[in-house]
Amino acid sequence: MDATVAEKPVRFETVMTPAEPVIMQQRQPKIVTEAVTVHYGDKQAIFPLDIKIPDRAVSAFIGPSGCGKSTFLRCINRMNDTIPSCRVGGKITIDGEDIYDPALDVVQLRARVGMVFQKPNPFPKSIFDNVSYGPRIHGLAHNKTDLEEIVEKSLKRAGLFEEVKDRLQSPGTGLSGGQQQRLCIARAIAVNPDVILMDEPCSALDPIATARIEELIDELRENYCIVIVTHSMQQAARVSQLTAFFHLGTLVEVGDTEAMFTNPQERRTQDYIMGRFG
Amino acid sequence: MNTHIVSAFDEELAELRKLIAQMGGLAEDQFAKSIDALSQSDKRLAEKVIASDDKIDRLEKDLEERAIKLIAKRQPMAADLRAIIVAIRISSDLERIGDLAKNIAKRTLAVDEPLPRSVNAGMSRMAELAMEQLSDVLDAYARLDVDKAQDVWLKDSRIDALYNSVFRELLTYMMEDARTIGMCTHLLFGAKNIERIGDHTTNIAENIHYLVTGGPPQGERPKEDSTSVTTVETPAR
Numbered sequence: 437m438d439a440t441v442a443e444k445p446v447r448f449e450t451v452m453t454p455a456e457p458v459i460m461q462q463r464q465p466k467i468v469t470e471a472v473t474v475h476y477g478d479k480q481a482i483f484p485l486d487i488k489i490p491d492r493a494v495s496a497f498i499g500p501s502g503c504g505k506s507t508f509l510r511c512i513n514r515m516n517d518t519i520p521s522c523r524v525g526g527k528i529t530i531d532g533e534d535i536y537d538p539a540l541d542v543v544q545l546r547a548r549v550g551m552v553f554q555k556p557n558p559f560p561k562s563i564f565d566n567v568s569y570g571p572r573i574h575g576l577a578h579n580k581t582d583l584e585e586i587v588e589k590s591l592k593r594a595g596l597f598e599e600v601k602d603r604l605q606s607p608g609t610g611l612s613g614g615q616q617q618r619l620c621i622a623r624a625i626a627v628n629p630d631v632i633l634m635d636e637p638c639s640a641l642d643p644i645a646t647a648r649i650e651e652l653i654d655e656l657r658e659n660y661c662i663v664i665v666t667h668s669m670q671q672a673a674r675v676s677q678l679t680a681f682f683h684l685g686t687l688v689e690v691g692d693t694e695a696m697f698t699n700p701q702e703r704r705t706q707d708y709i710m711g712r713f714g
Numbered sequence: 715m716n717t718h719i720v721s722a723f724d725e726e727l728a729e730l731r732k733l734i735a736q737m738g739g740l741a742e743d744q745f746a747k748s749i750d751a752l753s754q755s756d757k758r759l760a761e762k763v764i765a766s767d768d769k770i771d772r773l774e775k776d777l778e779e780r781a782i783k784l785i786a787k788r789q790p791m792a793a794d795l796r797a798i799i800v801a802i803r804i805s806s807d808l809e810r811i812g813d814l815a816k817n818i819a820k821r822t823l824a825v826d827e828p829l830p831r832s833v834n835a836g837m838s839r840m841a842e843l844a845m846e847q848l849s850d851v852l853d854a855y856a857r858l859d860v861d862k863a864q865d866v867w868l869k870d871s872r873i874d875a876l877y878n879s880v881f882r883e884l885l886t887y888m889m890e891d892a893r894t895i896g897m898c899t900h901l902l903f904g905a906k907n908i909e910r911i912g913d914h915t916t917n918i919a920e921n922i923h924y925l926v927t928g929g930p931p932q933g934e935r936p937k938e939d940s941t942s943v944t945t946v947e948t949p950a951r
Contacts, residue, residue, distance in 0.1 A: 670789055697791050699928030709791040711723070712716040 457692045459677045463490035466631065466661040467512060472526035474507050474516065481507045483686045484526065489678070491630075494653055494662045496672035496693065499682035500708065505665050508682070509633050512663065513549035514542055530631065547574050550624030554636040556616030558608030558623070563600050566608040566619055567591060570627040586626055594622035595652050614645020621652065625660075632656065634664040638671065650675050669709050673697045681705045715793070726784050727794065730801040731856075733777040737808040738852040740770050742845065745811060745911060748818040749841040752904060753834050755822065763819035770812035777805045793925075800925040804855065807914040807921075811848070814907040814914075821900040830887060833901060836880040840908045843873050847915045854922050863922035866915060867935060873912040874938035880905045881941045889946070909939060 467489040474482035482504045489495050497505040507516070514535060516522045528535050535545055547570070558566050567587045568577075577583040587604070591597035596618040600611070608619050617637060624632055634653075638646040653675050656662060666672050672679055672693065679696040681688045681704070689702040700706050718724045744763055751760040781802050784790065790798055829837075847866050854862035884898045884905070916935060923931045 669791055673791075698795065700792055706792050707716050710794045711719050711791075 457678055457690065457695075459490050459493055459692055460488060463493050465489065466491035466530060467663075468529050468532075470527040472508070472511060472524065472528055474504070474511060474525075475523045476519070477521040481685055482511075485687050487680060487687060487690060489661060489663060491661045492657060492659065493678060494657045494664060494676040495678040495680065496676035497663065497665045497680050497682060498667075498669065498672050498708070499688075501667075503682040504685040505680075505682040506635055509635055509663060509665050512631065512633055513546050513551055515551065517542065547627045548629050549631040549633060550627065550629040552617070552620050552624055552632065552634045552637045555640050556613060556620050558611070558616050558619050560607065560609055562605045563591075563608045563611070563619060564604040567622050567626045570623060574627050576627065590622040590626040591619075593625055593656070594618045595648060595655075596622055612645070614641050614648055617641060617645065617649060618652065621649075621656075625656070629660065631661045631663070634662065636665055636667060639667060646671075669697070681708065683708070720788075723784075723788050723794075726780065726788075727797055730777060730780060730784070730798065733773055733780070734801055734804055734808070735852070735856065737770055737773045737777070737805055737812075738848075738855070740766075740773070741808045741811045741815070742848055742852070744770070744815040745818075745841070745848065746845060748815040748822070749838065749845075749908075751819055752822045752825075753829065753838055755825070755828055757823055760819040760822040764816050767812050767816040770809055774805045774809040778802060793928075796925050796928065800921045803921050804918050807917050811911050811914050814911050818904050818907050821904045824900050825897050827897060829897075829901065833880060833883055833887070836876060836883065837901070837905055837908065840873055840876045840880065840905060843869075843876065844908050844912045844915065847873070847912060851915050851918045851922070855918065858922070858926050860923055860926045863919040863926075864931070867919040867923075867931060870912045870916045871936040871938040873909055877905055877909040878938065878940055878944075881944065885944075885946055 465488040467487075469485060469487050471484040471486060472482060473480065473484055485508065497509060499505050510516045511524050511528060512530075512535075514524075516524055524536065530549070534540070559569065561569070564587055567590050568583050571577050571583060571586045577586055588597060591600065596615060599615060600606075600619075608616065611619060617640075621632075621637075638649050641649065650671065653662060653664065657677075664672075664676065676693045678690065679693045680690045681696070681700075681702070683704050689696070689700060689705045691701070696705065697709060700709065706712075744766060747759055748763045750756060751763060781798050784798055785795075788794070847869060850862060851866045853859070854866065881902065884902050887894045888898045920931055923929070
């Protein structure tokens with residue numbers, strides 16, 4: 437019997453995750469980085485980092501505190517420019533355009549690359565003004581009707597319009613935490629960005645508000661390239677299609693989210709997502 | 715692998731492995747006893763096997779409850795998640811093996827004459843192979859030994875081949891003497907049960923592969939069971 441067994445071409449092997457994530461074969465790369473480094477003074481925070489981030493998808497950056505994920509996120513809209521000791525090296529392109537090109541208008545860049553922060557930070561102004569501020573200074577509206585339209589559209593996209601339509605003139609700071617965060621998302625999308633960066637957008641919210649934001653992220657990904665930094669592994673697993681794991685300033689592993697959470701290839705990724713000592 | 719930051723998580727996972735080991739031990743024991751009972755027409759032993767089956771069932775329930783609580787409480791990822799899912803799957807295979815052993819014991823009660831010697835020898839040999847496979851696969855699970863699991867996975871065809879010959883032999887008996895149909899039918903199901911135990915054992919081997927590597931085994935497992943397409947020519951009257 438054993439002889440027959442040996443003759444048959446039998447394989448009992450592992451399916452390896454493909455070198456390139458499946459999502460990258462389905463989407464255009466939106467953000468591409470080459471050997472990006474970041475220094476704060478003498479201290480190197482990011483070691484040469486290459487990654488391709490897909491358009492119309494959600495990419496999650498995960499990793500322990502201080503691993504450089506937020507620092508890297510802030511490179512994508514040049515928020516690090518505001519920190520004097522911070523130096524960014526290497527190359528970051530969005531749609532092939534170098535965003536560190538000296539000729540590039542940073543204000544325009546930040547309109548294209550919106551950002552949502554950990555704590556909701558609406559302006560101390562009315563709900564309407566919070567959303568209309570960006571389009572107004574960027575000259576996206578020609579008259580009052582245009583502006584009203586943009587505000588309504590943005591609030592609707594952020595899933596907030598129905599809740600606030602009768603009190604657009606009330607202060608944004610009077611909303612609940614989850615509503616304030618959705619207001620900030622509405623404010624970010626009002627200027628028609630291509631990319632939305634989110635730095636732990638749900639960590640100050642309760643589970644219901646978190647679920648709303650996650651639902652919103654899932655809807656927004658049809659039109660935007662979204663990059664989210666999160667400490668919640670479950671959140672990364674739920675909302676993203678691509679996951680990148682950072683550790684001590686290096687990008688350890690990038691892959692399709694599904695594969696990353698069931699079968700990561702790198703030992704460090706495994707230890708981190710399973711809550712084991714690294 | 716490193717231990718968890720939350721040490722209770724490690725203990726809970728270890729508990730699942732312990733339960734599988736217990737279930738595996740019981741399943742082996744029940745299976746061996748059911749075969750002894752059948753081949754020696756020992757009805758008292760058969761009764762004992764039938765009465766003990768619920769021990770395995772209870773362990774399976776216990777394991778399932780613990781696994782569900784673990785998932786809800788710890789939200790396991792990667793290898794932890796696989797360990798829990800695989801424990802649930804293996805426990806259900808072991809529970810089925812227990813059921814099949816119980817069924818063999820029940821058939822012992824239904825068969826009144828001693829077994830034809832060559833059938834007895836064939837079935838005993840089948841059972842011997844299946845027991846060896848079961849013991850190897852439980853060992854592979856305890857050691858997370860993929861190579862050993864692969865070995866089990868490949869060797870199941872030996873049981874299938876023996877099953878074919880027992881099947882044919884029983885058909886011959888039935889055709890020669892219609893009075894043996896009752897007994898032979900029971901024996902046929904008994905042999906089928908052993909063959910099924912072999913299949914559950916290969917399921918466990920596949921799960922060990924998934925547990926360790928994260929992927930299913932590739933390719934076709936060699937299969938030799940041709941009884942489902944075997945036809946009988948009725949003797950001309």
